[in-house]
Amino acid sequence: MKNEVQQSAPAGAVYALGLIGAAIYFIMHSAGFWGVIMAILKAIVWPAVLVYKLLAFIGA
Numbered sequence: 178m179k180n181e182v183q184q185s186a187p188a189g190a191v192y193a194l195g196l197i198g199a200a201i202y203f204i205m206h207s208a209g210f211w212g213v214i215m216a217i218l219k220a221i222v223w224p225a226v227l228v229y230k231l232l233a234f235i236g237a
Contacts (some may be wrong), residue, residue, distance in 0.1 A: 200216065203215075203216035
């Protein structure tokens with residue numbers, strides 16, 4: 178029996194850096210406690226919004 182392992186560490190590292198960068202950006206532009214909470218939530222979901230907008234732009 179052969180074990181197959183997919184290695185996706187580079188993609189995870191790029192996503193993590195994007196998440197950290199987005200969190201810093203959104204937190205810098207927020208005000209108050211709930212603004213920081215919303216900034217963290219925005220940082221988590223921004224890739225999904227980006228892909229949605231890109232697909233809408235190209236008409237897919």
